[in-house]
Amino acid sequence: MKTSSMLRLLSAGFIVLGSVYADLPVRELTVFPANVQLDGPRGIQQLLVTANADAADIHDATVLAEYATSDAAVAEISDGVIRARGNGSATISIRLGEQQISVPVTVSGFDQAAPVVFHTEVLAALTKSGCNMGACHGSPSGKGGFRLSLRGYDPPLDLVTLRGEFFNRRVNVLKPDESLLLRKPLMEVAHGGGRRLDYNDPSHMVLRQWIAEGMKVEPEGTPELQSIKLFPSPRVLRDGADRQQLVVLGTFSDGAVRDVTALTAFDTSDESIAAITPSGVVTREGRGEATILARYLDRMSTTQISYLTERKEFEWTNPAEETQIDKLVFAKLRQLQIQPSELCSDTDFLRRATLDLTGRLPTPEEAAAFAAEQTDSAQKRAQLVDRLLDSDDHAVYWSMKWSDLLRVNSKRLSSTGVHKFRRWLFEVVRDDMPLDQFVHRLLTATGNTQLNPAAAYWKSSRDEIDAVETTAQLFLGVRIQCAKCHNHPFEKWTQDDYYGMAAAFKRVGRKPTGLPEDEFIFVQSSGEVTQPRTGQTMKVRLLLEGDVDVAAGDDRRVIFADWLVKPENPFFARSVANRIWGHVVGRGIVDPVDDFRDSNPPSNPELLNYLAEELTGSGYSSRHLLRTIMASRVYQLSSRRNQFNNDDEIYFSHATTRMLTAEQLLDAICSVTGLPEQFAGMPGGTRAVALVDPPEGHKFLQVFGQPQRELPCECERSTDSNLSQALQLINGPTVHDKLRSDAGNIHRWIQEGRSDEQIIDSLYLAALSRPVLPGEKETALAHIKAGEDRVRSVEDVAWAIINSKEFLFQH
Amino acid sequence: MADSLPKTDSLRRFFGRSIIACLLLVRFVTPNASGQDPVINRIDCAGWVPGTTVTATVRGSSLQSALALWTPLGVLRPVEGSDLSKDQPVSFSGALSADAVPGIYPARMVTSHGVSESSWIVAEDLPVVALTAAADARDPGQELTLPCAVSGHLTAVTSRFFRVQLEAGQTLSGEVYARRLGSSLDPVLRLLGPDGGEVLYSDDQPGAEGDSGFLWIAKQTGSHLLELRDVRYSGGERHHFHLRLAHAALEINAVHPVIGTGQSAAVVLQNGAAAGDAVVAASAGHELVPVSSPIPDAQGSRITAVVVVDGIVAAEQEPNQTAETATPISADAVALAGGFSEAGDEDWFRLSAAGAGKLLLTARTRDAGSPVDLVVTLFDAAGKQLAESDDTGPRDAEIEFAVPAAGDYLVRVRELAGRGGAAWTYAVDLTLDRGTVVVTTPADRLNIPRGGSSSGVLTVRRVGYGGPLKLEAVQLPAGLTMQPIVVGSRQSTVPLTLTAAGSGDVTDADWGTFRVRISAPDNDAVQQTLQLVPPPPPKNADEPFRSRRTRGDFFAGAAPGLEFSLRTEPTVLKVAQGETVSIKVLATRSEGWTVPVEVSLAAPADQLNPGVTVTAGSMAENELEVKIAAAADAGPGPCVVFLQGKSKKDKTERTLPVPPIQIEVTEKAAAEAAAQEQPAQQ
Known part of the structure; x- marks a missing residue:
């Protein structure tokens, strides 16, 4: 935006603001910084003037206040910016309404040259x-x-x-x-x-x-920038408080602190909520929370600005807070005036929990039994969760999830290796191996990949570069890839961090064993990483802790893994907890779940910290965390929205509606039609979630986004809807052939002599885990009776159910 | 003729310390026969029970004209009335020796067009049970009474199911032999309890080439279902298995994977407890031989294997985890052996060199059935590291070091990944203060065309000894011949050539096992050691699997004659320095094979004595003069000229060996004196 245009806009805004703020009761004025030191002829300081700083009606008054200087020969001020004019001391007076405050200013070195650095x-x-x-x-x-x-x-x-x-x-x-x-x-x-x-x-x-000045370079010893800090600290602004000036202070190696706002680059995490000008003015665009990122050279700082709009009709219904999760989520919702949805029905809960924990639909028997249980709803839901967690189906499904992330495909691990590694993952989930042990074993595994399947992690990651990026994304929740070629543009990670981490993985050796498709993973005694830009040989670096010396002969991976899984590590527990939350709730507290960064903060930091504590406190039991999450009211909220949470996609005020994944959908269609899918090289009846390797050329699974397991990223699984999917469901061979098959449920039921009503009941129970509603039954019966061919008409009803949103989506 | 299983004592008497029986050669450059060698995919037999008459059916390819199914336990003949004219499964029958030690033995198919690679069978003393159709499905599953052994195979995407009735607290042990028999099956075992829930899953056991085994104590009383399948659900004709089950622990390991002839083998259970007496099968040396130990209070034995070497094997003495507590090794030990009883263990040994010379340390682990990946490190007495080795190409660790002076030297061994347990054993061949000849070759078989020759390459490595070597075949079948040769001191690539008699049907005289004796003509103290090179592993799990198991004796058989064969006249001659001699290479051709034969050296020319050159050429007809010239300063002594003839017609290309030509390069003065003496004598 051009400066001149900006000025005009601000001027216009000033008039508008002035009219808004004319009614603002100003009870208190604060200013930041409280005193100002300017050095040199180019000394400058942006002020932050705040009205009612500790109250709900806090406002940024920087452009509203009236300013005066006690000595214009020392310091001038306009629009909240103080500029040096000469050595000495002055006082800036700031006035708004009846309130007044002053800021002492000292200028020194004005008569000295201040060349550009x-x-x-x-x-x-x-x-x-x-x-x-x-x-x-x-x-x-x-x-x-x-x-x-x-x-x-x-x-x-x-x-x-x-x-x-x-x-x-x-x-x-x-x-x-x-x-x-x-x-x-x-x-x-x-x-x-x-x-x-x-x-x-x-x-x-x-x-x-x-x-x-001749394009000079400053002499050695010129103070260097050490850090920057963005002000104000996180602020919640309500109606009328639409504008917020920001200030960035840079700390230099000589101890000096200077205003660097003018040369700072600003970004916002959500332009639909908050926009920001080049001069650091945040303006309201919508309702919600936005993170503002300030970048100066390679230093970064963030703050959060929340814009709330009073909802006149909103009245907090005070829903029951069954668990700490509820308390933390509802506190945020209440603050943002978002009303949580009602509790979901037992039917919805059964279907949702079964899909989340086992990847399959409840069987008709399970659905009928659950409905018939007379125990208290909360208790029977908790018991259902326990049963599902203890089942092998849970281990099958969640080992599939780990397989996706760990890139378990036959190209990487061989046709034998995928089976052995998947089996090991199955046992990890089935036995609820503590996740810290699980990850530690992966990262430090040695030996034959067939005798010790965990070592396949290093068969998949063939060099230290791949290992850095994979390990960081999977277990730190950090996408550090950008720092390979340069310091990360939007995060604090540097190339030194990247290659320092790589140093931990450099000495992994691999060699054949003499058995087909087997590989031996071992630790070599030599191997160093050189930072490509500086040429420096890198020590092992632990993020945010620094370099560590590793004794000769020690396995550097162990040093890294020990650091990673210790409870104080700021990354691991939060990353894993966030991932598990994201799996069952549909969205991470940090989203994407593997993209933790200052400029992508958690939507509810307290909730994330609580979950991380639950995870570490339980000994890193994923089962415990799942139980905890699914026992919460938040997890059990309905997907039906209300007028006060209709536009919420972030704060968990309702269940997330999401399409069944490729494997879930195929298995669901198989279970409804009673005809399992036949996968090449696998026994009949193998479910799609149990496949050890994405099958080559399986059109249905590919169309619905099954990942090929080439990336350690949840994002590889496509969740976008597209026309091909619609065509597959409407007219594709998978649905068509299974419905039409003589060996399928429909034909079998007809041959057994079941009535139309009975068949419709069975279809609804199998597909939707609930009894058919009277209106639905009436429509289906009418269709069957009107048809010339009873079999085809029943198939039509099944087709319609399969193509319904209620079937296709988890809700 | 196939030999019967030799006894250990007679074997030791037959082979003194200075010679070595080795047969190793047999990855042959010559395309054996015409690609019609019989191939065994599997051998179906209800049970190879020593002392009984068994019937076995061989499945594979090129099985027509079958003559015999050879095993060291006995030779089986085609069942009378079999149609042997077609390439189809062949059934054999025959009696097995009663005193065979239970364990794994080779089996080979012999036909009139060649012999097969080794397949492997299990000589079994557990009660054998035939596989029934009930094993095809989970319900019912084949009911088994323990202990027992059952063999079979799997087709793709199938499992075998067995039912075992157990009492709570009762032991169940099982082991599957598949990969160790050369099967392509990568087995897994899964046990389901009376309620149908999985109670056990067993995949790879260390050192078992991917085979499975387990030891389990039942928690419930009732019918348990054991499922056996391939880990990838694959299957086929090569996916055979031999399953052993008992109510006592089955799996044992030899405390040391290598023992000396005459030494006993100690065996332990997986938990390290002694497993009782062990019986070692007789050995031709330097091969895995069965070791068995009776199961207490039950019919049958536990089985494992060791490598038997000629000489004393020194065992570690714990504690020896530090240089200070290193196990001293006596001067006459040919190997040292030990085990890593727990993870992170490392062992130290102390050697005392009598003087400067060569030290050779060669690890034996994977070739001896151990899963250990050994790292060997050599230190001087002060603790300074002198050398270290992990792998040597595809083989285990090896250190060759020039010992500068008499004194103590320390050897440390450790497992590369720090693993340990009962199965994690090792041995290290040792040569110190003496010369050694190490002969390596991939082990297989030799099919020799009638009227012609076949050869395979021995790689000979001399350590601390640089002189000539004599190679001769021992106990060769009557229909096959091998000219003893003395190779020169520079010759390390030695095509070993056997010749088959020219005509008639293939009889028992034309095939069988034999050994190669290698000796240093002028130095009895030179020690010969054998290094077997197992077959290369398949590139992936879809290729046929071959066990790393190797034999110490060799197998050869006659095959149909080829389009031409070559011989020389003479086969032995002398050439003086400065002289040139000629030999004739003569060809016998089949009708129609009129294309030229290009005769050339079959071994590197620079391995001949210095100054000796050979000029061959193209043989248009049936005779070619080959000149062997010795320069005036040619190195005296014996050497062997190895020639080969290459010929191509249409799409058929042959490279066939010429029987070796033994020459002796004499000094000119000696030759002149000899020449003068001759007229005088006349």
């Missing part, structure tokens, strides 16, 4: 204006023959490019305004990247001054 200002200016982003000059091949390092991660390269390339034709130090480096982003000459600078905007001023 290349490393902390020029690079920041290029980043803020987007010159060095991946889509432009920061791409590996640059643009238009001009290549910069991505987001300034390689300053020496940028220096050479800016100062030395093509005989320095991009800049004119004698006439800086004629520099192509400025003219192009100002659109004074054609520029494929469009306008990236406005005259006298902060980035333009920095670049221009640097050119005018």
Whole structure:
């Protein structure tokens, strides 16, 4: 957005805001920072002025307040920005309504030269204006023959490019305004990247001054940036409080703290809730929570802005809080004025829990028995969960989930290996092996992959690069891939972190054993990782802890695995708990479930922390966590929405409706039609969820998104609906042939002499786990009676049920 | 003629310390016969019970003209009345030796067009039970009374089901032999309790090449169902199994995988407890031989195997986990042996060298049926590491080290992945203060075309000994011949060539086992050791599986003659330094084979004595003069010229060996003196 346009908009906004805020009762004013130190002639400080900071009607008053300076020769202020004008001290007075507050300002070093610092200002200016982003000059091949390092991660390269390339034709130090480096982003000459600078905007001023000063590099010893912090801390703004100024303070190696807001790049996690201007002004776009990410060089900081809108008709119904999960979720919902749905029916719960835990539909017998149970609903639901958790079907289904993530396919593990590894996963789930032990065993496994199936993790991950990315995504919940080539653009992970982690996995050796499809995994005594950009030999690095020395002869993986699974590790328990939550609830507290980052915070941090504590406290029992989640009212909420949660997709105010997965759907169709699918090389009756390897060329499963297990990511399973799926269900051979088969349920029931009513009852119980409703039965009977061929007509009824949303979706 | 199972004592008498029986050669460059070698996919037999007459049916390919099914337990003949003219399953019958030790033995099919690779059978002393149709389905499953053994095979996507009645607290033990018999079945065993729930799942046992076994105590009284299937649900003609079940622990391991001839074998159960007396089958040396131990209070034996070597095997003495407590090894030991009783164990040994010389340490684990991946490390007495080895290509660890002086040296062995238990045993062949000749070859069989020859390559490695070696066949079937040869000191690639007599039907004289004796003509102290190279593993589970199990003796048989055969005149001659001699290579051709035969060296030319060159060429007709020249400074002594003839017509290409030509390079002065003496004598 151009500065001039922004100013006009702000001015207009000021008038609007002024009229809104005219009625704002200002009981208290606070200002941040409370006192200001400016150094040099370019010293600048953005103020944050807040009205009613500790109250529900908190407002940002930065542009509303009236400002005055006690000495304009020392410091000036306009629109909440203080600028140095000369050495000395001054006081800025701030007034809004009846309230007044003042800020002492000290200016020093004004008479000293303050040349632009290349490393902390020029690079920041290029980043803020987007010159060095991946889509432009920061791409590996640059643009238009001009290549910069991505987001300034390689300053020496940028220096050479800016100062030395093509005989320095991009800049004119004698006439800086004629520099192509400025003219192009100002659109004074054609520029494929469009306008990236406005005259006298902060980035333009920095670049221009640097050119005018001769494009110097600051001397050694110039203070470096150590960290940044974004203010204010998370803030909830209600009706009328639509605007929030942000301030970014940078801490430098000499201890100085300076305002770097003007050169900070800002992003919002949800533009439909909060937009942000280049100058750090957040504006309301919708209702909800948004995370704001501030990036300055390679440092990042976040804050959260919540926009609430008063709902006049909303009245919290105070639903029962059966568990701590309910307390934490409902607290958030109440704050956001979102009404949770009602409790789901027993039928819905039976179907939902059975699908979530075993991947199959309840059998008609199970459905009938559950309905007939006279015990208290909560108790019988809890007992159902226990039965399902103890069943082999649960182990089959959840070992399938692990197989997806661990990339269990025959290309990676061989046709023998997939069977052995899957069996081991089955036993892990069946025996509720503590997840810390499970992961530790995977990461530190050695020996024959056929004797010790856990070692197949290292058969699948063939080198340390793959191991870093896979391990980080699976067990830390971190997508660290970007840091392979450069410091992560949106996260704190650096290339050093990436290659330091790789050092833990470098010494894994693999060799044949003499048995077909078997491989021996062992630890080698040598092998180092070199950081490709710096050439440094990397020590093992534990994220957020730093480098560790590993004794010669020790298995570095053990060091890593010990760190990973210790209860204090900030990643593992939260990541695993989030993943399990996401599996049964349909959405992670952090979503995607393997994408933990500052700019993607949990929708309910307290809930996530609680689940992580439950997991560690139970000895990392996944069964315990599942039981805990499914005992909550939150899990048992209906999928039917109300007027106050109709647009909620994040805060778990209702059950998530989601389509059955490929395997669930195929198995469901088989169970309704009574005709199992025949998979090549597997015994008859094998369910799709029990397949050890995605079958090649199975059209139905592929169309419905079965992953090929090439990625350690939940995202590989496609959940998008498409036309092919519709055609498969409406007219595809799988549904058609199973309905038509003489060996299927329908034909068998007819031959047994069942009446139409009985067949319809059986179909509804098998497919939907509930009795048919009178209206539904009437419609179905009418269709059958009207048909010329009874068999075909009954098939039609079954087809209609299979194509209904109630069948296709979990709800 | 096939030999009967030799006794251990007579074997030891027959082969002294300085010779070695080894037959190893037999991955032959020559395409044996015309690709018609019989192939055994499996042998169906209700039970190979020593002391009984058994009937066995061989299934495979190229089975026509079957003559015999050979095993060391006895030779079976085709059942009378069988139509042997077609390529179809053949049934054999014959008596088995009564004193055979239960365990795994080879079996080979002999036909008039060649002999097969080894298949493997189990000589069984448990009550054998025939497989019935009831085993095809879970309900009913075949009812079994224990102890018992049952054999069969699996087709694709099928299982076999067996029912066993158990009392709560009763032991059930089972082991499946499949991969160890060369079967392509990768078995898993699954036990379901009386309520149908799974109570046990057994997949791979360490050191069993992928076979399964278990020991379990019943928790409930009632009918238990045992399911046997392939881990991938695959099946076929090669997916055979031999299942043993008992109410006592079946699985045993030899405390040491290698023993010396005359030494006893100690065996233990999986929990490390002693398993009682063990009987070792007789051995031709350097092969896995059965070891059995009777099951207490039950009919039948537990079975395992050891490698028997000629000489003393020194056993570890615990504790020996440190250099200070290293087990001292006597000077006359040819191997050391031990085991890693628990995970993380490592063992130390102390050797005392009498002087400078060569030290050779060669690990034996996987070839001896042990799952250990051994790492061998050599230290000097001060603890400085001198060498370390994990694998040597496809083989186990080996260290060859030039010992600089007399003194103590320490050897540390450990398992690469730090595993341990009763099955985790090892041995290390040891050569110190003496020369050694190590002969390696992949073990298989040799089919020799009638009237012609076949050869296979021995790789000979000399350690601490650089002289000539004599190779001769022992107990060769009467219809086959092998000219004894003395190979030169540089010759390490030695095609061993056998010749089959020219005509007539194949008789029992034309096939059987034999051994190769290798000796150093001028040094009885040289120790010969044998390293068997098992067949290469299949690339994937869909290829036929071959067990790593190898024999110490060799098998050869006559096969139909080929399009041509080659011989030389003379086969023995001398050539003096500075002289050139000629030999004739003569061909016998079948009608129509008129294409040229290209004669060339079959072994590297630089392995001949220095200065000796051989000039061959193309044989258009049936005779070719080959010149052997010795330079004036040619190295004196014996060596063997190995030639081969290659010929192609249409799509048929043959490379056939020429029987070896033994030459002796003499010094010129000696030759002149000899020449002068001759006229004088005349």
